Amino acid sequence: MNPDRLDRTQILALLAVLTGLLLPHAGRLPSWLLGALAILFGWRIWLIRTQGRMPPKWVLLPITFGLIVGVFIEFRTLLGRTGGIALFAALIGAKLLETRSRRDALLLVYLGYFLVVTNLLFDQTMALAAYLCAMVLIITTLLIGWHTLGGWTGQWRVAFKQARFAGVLMLQALPVMALLFVFFPRIEGPLWRLPQDRGSIRSGLADSMSPGSFSNMSKDDSVAFRVSFEGERPAQELLYWRGPVFLDYDGRTWTQSPPNATTSPRIEGGTQPPLRYAITLEPHQRPWLLALDMPATVPDEGRMSDQLQLVGRRQVSKRLRLELSAYLQYRAGVDEDEAMLARALVLPEEGNPRARQQAAAWRTLPPQARVDAVLQLFTGQGLQYTLAPPLYGSNAVDDFVYGGKQGFCEHFAGAFVFMMRAAGVPARVVGGYQGGEENGDYLIVRQADAHAWAEVWLEGQGWQRVDPTFAVAPSRIEEGLASAVNDSDLPYLLRLDNNLVKRAQLALDSMVNGWNQWVIGYTPERQRQVLKRLGITDLLSGKFVAVFLGSIGLCIALIAGWLLWRMRPPKPDAARQLWDSFCRRLAAYDLVPARAEGPRDFAQRAMARLPQRETEIQAILDCYLAARYGSGGGLEQLKQRVVGFGR
Amino acid sequence: MHPAPPPRRTWLAGLLAPLQQRWNRWLQRRHPHGMVAQRLTQNRVYIFLSRSGLVFCIMLVAMLGGAINYDLALAYLLVFLLASMALASVFHTFRNLLGLSLMPGRADPCFAGEVARFEVILENDSRLPRHNLGLRFEGPVEASDVAPGDTARVWLPLSASKRGWLVAPRLRIETHWPLGVFQAWSYAFFSQRALVYPKPENDPPPLPMAATGDGEGTLTPRGQDDFAGLRPFQRGDSPRHVAWKVAARDDALMVKEFHGQAAEALWLDWDAASGLIDTEARLSRLTAWVLAAHAAGLAYGLRLPGEVLAADQGEAHRDACLAALALHGIREAT
Known part of the structure; x- marks a missing residue:
């Protein structure tokens, strides 16, 4: 049998594992390609069953070429993520039909490892990791199978043994893998950027605020970010997570003016030291970063804008962990730029006459009194905080304050800022998140926690946060959304009661958080922190090399030592041990068995040399032969005789 | 004959050859x-x-x-x-x-x-x-x-x-x-x-019976009717001599032996392979004859310049003859 020939069981296993690796891509590939792949895979299986001949080159080449052209027409590129994977899948399908020998199959096995990576481009959850881990085990089993004599056919036991060995190999690799993961110098990507790579799904805050934009998020229980505080967690009503600042109003929509990061107002903290915390943002495809109001430090990943907003250097398209600190009491922008203050007073030419008129009447009051007046108006009007406010017309503020009186945070913040401007106090809307849910030692902030509040500028105090929602519905701020509205409208996770779904989800989220923090979120910065804790300040310093290579060397030495111990010579059986001891005794007479000399020949030689002990030697030989090669037993007797021989 | 194609990358081979030699010497040590x-x-x-x-x-x-x-x-x-x-x-x-x-x-x-x-x-x-x-x-x-x-x-x-x-x-x-x-x-x-x-000659001439025989030109090797007994089958025995009836009964292949006469022995002589000047060609022919004689179950002797193997039969004798032919003119390697 040709040792290079492929075993049909192995081919089937290879087909199965390739299918398993292409399966998660099924939703991303066009249906015609899936169909073509199914046909190619089916064709290969049919060839195995019928022992048929492989298609010749002149059949295979046009098929391959056709698939490549099809992928190009579909995606307009052969690069990038989805296009590249489609091309890859097409090539694997074609290669299957010319896989005859182990060498061809070896290439497919390597491509299988590569397919594992393509799956990670879209998703890095624990579940997928576990699935892919099983796939790697199967691929490795196949690889071991190719390099072991004999195939698998009809011998699942053999395949199982090889799978077990693959598992052992993976376990042995784990320590070194962990060390490499921690120590291998991380480089900030990307090295190259391909078209279509930018994330397409946007969730979370938008760069404008119009009626409904926040209330639409109120049922979205997906995670926006997670926070772990260094030390005590501040009270719930202080947890304002600052996001985009909406400065411009056109009568309907508040929009964010592009943040300018060249200058930023001065921020002074209170008497308390800044609060330090780490925030892990889920990708939201926007440039801004969320930070606790008011950021005390600016991280490397971002800058502070002229609107006191943290802006990232690029879009947050992957999970991002930031080490930040915040002043809970602050004075920001006391010396604010005149132009900014002027912009914070601009109102549309027309609209909302009633609100304008009422606010204008307060212009004579001191600024702080004007703020209180508007808040009192809101509570006095009996405004209600609700998840489903009515749709208001072109005079949205008038309709809300004096008409419908039902609104969500965007209505409150918008109306408040409108009236403040009308009263001559510079004001703006701040978007972000409020509160969060405690889960163990960290805080989960969900999209449903999205919130809008106001900021007014007061002489000598700078920008001050005012939350009109808090004035009307304090429980929204103190206890969360669910307490302020009828919570049966909300998804399970957002409700107040400690239901089972919620508890299970929280436990899972805790695991996911650990995974995100330590595996997915192991960034260059994180690596620097971990190494600093080990006393290594510089990558490529002598100490780093010593610790890195030393620990890997230790792991390797353990593997080598374990293997050497396992392959020690087998322990001889009891009879052989006694015979060896007999031989050692004879060595005193210069009698040493030759390499190829059996016991019988050696005994003959010994008897010839020592005729006076002939009977003894003969008896020991007989006992030994009986004990070792005969029916067994007689060990005691042999022992006695051998011991007796010494005297 | 085509001239051998010039070896490619000769300069590289020239450079590597001393290294290769050193490597081999090192390995051998x-x-x-x-x-x-x-x-x-x-x-x-x-x-x-x-x-x-x-x-x-x-x-x-x-x-x-x-x-x-x-x-x-x-x-x-x-x-x-x-x-x-x-x-x-x-x-x-x-x-x-x-x-x-x-x-x-x-x-x-x-x-x-x-x-x-x-x-x-x-x-x-x-x-x-x-x-x-x-x-x-x-x-x-x-x-x-x-x-x-x-x-x-x-x-x-x-x-x-x-x-x-x-x-x-x-x-x-x-x-x-x-x-x-x-x-x-x-x-x-x-x-x-x-x-x-040596490679046995393809299609060799018939065994040189006449050269050693009694003048009739043919030789009856051990008279086919002088049945002497049975011995176990050995590789190279002619199937014609297998005692098939015995085999059917006992499950053991036995070969019928016949009395041969030493005087009738066949001599495969170096000089008998006349007409061939080339040593190797002669050895080839003698090899083919040894095989033919053994297959026919004949007793035969081999006479080479400087070496004579007395007439005998059986596997051991055949191997001895073949060895003599193989090593003819070659100094025993030490």
Whole structure:
């Protein structure tokens, strides 16, 4: 049998594992390609069953070429993520039909490892990791199978043994893998950027605020970010997570003016030291970063804008962990730029006459009194905080304050800022998140926690946060959304009661958080922190090399030592041990068995040399032969005789 | 005859030749010579990336590039897992050869132009099995497993072109187990010898009965009716002499023996192969005659210049004759 020939069981296993690796891509590939792949895979299986001949080159080449052209027409590129994977899948399908020998199959096995990576481009959850881990085990089993004599056919036991060995190999690799993961110098990507790579799904805050934009998020229980505080967690009503600042109003929509990061107002903290915390943002495809109001430090990943907003250097398209600190009491922008203050007073030419008129009447009051007046108006009007406010017309503020009186945070913040401007106090809307849910030692902030509040500028105090929602519905701020509205409208996770779904989800989220923090979120910065804790300040310093290579060397030495111990010579059986001891005794007479000399020949030689002990030697030989090669037993007797021989 | 094509890359070969020689000398100093058992100790086992291992490394680098570019922590993890597995496999590959004992075994004689076979015995005195050990001289690889505490026998082919002693070249033993990323290998210089008989002439003239006979030109070898008894079948016996009735009854192949007369013995004489000047052609013809005479169950003698083998029959005699022919004019190798 040709040792290079492929075993049909192995081919089937290879087909199965390739299918398993292409399966998660099924939703991303066009249906015609899936169909073509199914046909190619089916064709290969049919060839195995019928022992048929492989298609010749002149059949295979046009098929391959056709698939490549099809992928190009579909995606307009052969690069990038989805296009590249489609091309890859097409090539694997074609290669299957010319896989005859182990060498061809070896290439497919390597491509299988590569397919594992393509799956990670879209998703890095624990579940997928576990699935892919099983796939790697199967691929490795196949690889071991190719390099072991004999195939698998009809011998699942053999395949199982090889799978077990693959598992052992993976376990042995784990320590070194962990060390490499921690120590291998991380480089900030990307090295190259391909078209279509930018994330397409946007969730979370938008760069404008119009009626409904926040209330639409109120049922979205997906995670926006997670926070772990260094030390005590501040009270719930202080947890304002600052996001985009909406400065411009056109009568309907508040929009964010592009943040300018060249200058930023001065921020002074209170008497308390800044609060330090780490925030892990889920990708939201926007440039801004969320930070606790008011950021005390600016991280490397971002800058502070002229609107006191943290802006990232690029879009947050992957999970991002930031080490930040915040002043809970602050004075920001006391010396604010005149132009900014002027912009914070601009109102549309027309609209909302009633609100304008009422606010204008307060212009004579001191600024702080004007703020209180508007808040009192809101509570006095009996405004209600609700998840489903009515749709208001072109005079949205008038309709809300004096008409419908039902609104969500965007209505409150918008109306408040409108009236403040009308009263001559510079004001703006701040978007972000409020509160969060405690889960163990960290805080989960969900999209449903999205919130809008106001900021007014007061002489000598700078920008001050005012939350009109808090004035009307304090429980929204103190206890969360669910307490302020009828919570049966909300998804399970957002409700107040400690239901089972919620508890299970929280436990899972805790695991996911650990995974995100330590595996997915192991960034260059994180690596620097971990190494600093080990006393290594510089990558490529002598100490780093010593610790890195030393620990890997230790792991390797353990593997080598374990293997050497396992392959020690087998322990001889009891009879052989006694015979060896007999031989050692004879060595005193210069009698040493030759390499190829059996016991019988050696005994003959010994008897010839020592005729006076002939009977003894003969008896020991007989006992030994009986004990070792005969029916067994007689060990005691042999022992006695051998011991007796010494005297 | 076409002139041999000029060897390509001669300058490179010229540069490498001294290195190659040094390498061979160094190897020969490291490994014991002769027909002795050889244990593959640590300093005699070499290990390096195999060709598919190179592809594996290229793939890992590509995967690492993807991991960096897309900042995929799990892709990093996978690259490191595969790299660590390859690293661990170094030791598995190495130990697959380490401590193995190689022993030279028998060597089957053959005719020139055929393939001689050399036996190599592998002894595994460790507690772990050894997988897929490939052995070869230059030609195809013969692979074998060796169970713990067991031995395996591998027969290695080597094509023989010339009669005389065929000395086995350097034996290479290699393994790619388990992942094929690394290969470990070692050498043995056993210098096993196999006897290569001259190539029997195709379509030789009939046996030279007349030259030695009684004048009739034909010879009745042991009279077919002087039945003498039965002896066990040996390879080379003519099927015509098999006692088929006995075989049907006893399940044992027996051959009928007949009385032969020494005086009627056939002499295969160097001079009888007249008409051929070339020594090798004569030896070829004599070889063919020896085979024919043996197949016919004749008693025959062989007369070579300087060497005479008295008339006899049977396998041993045939082999002695073939050996004499193989070594004719060749000084006994020491």
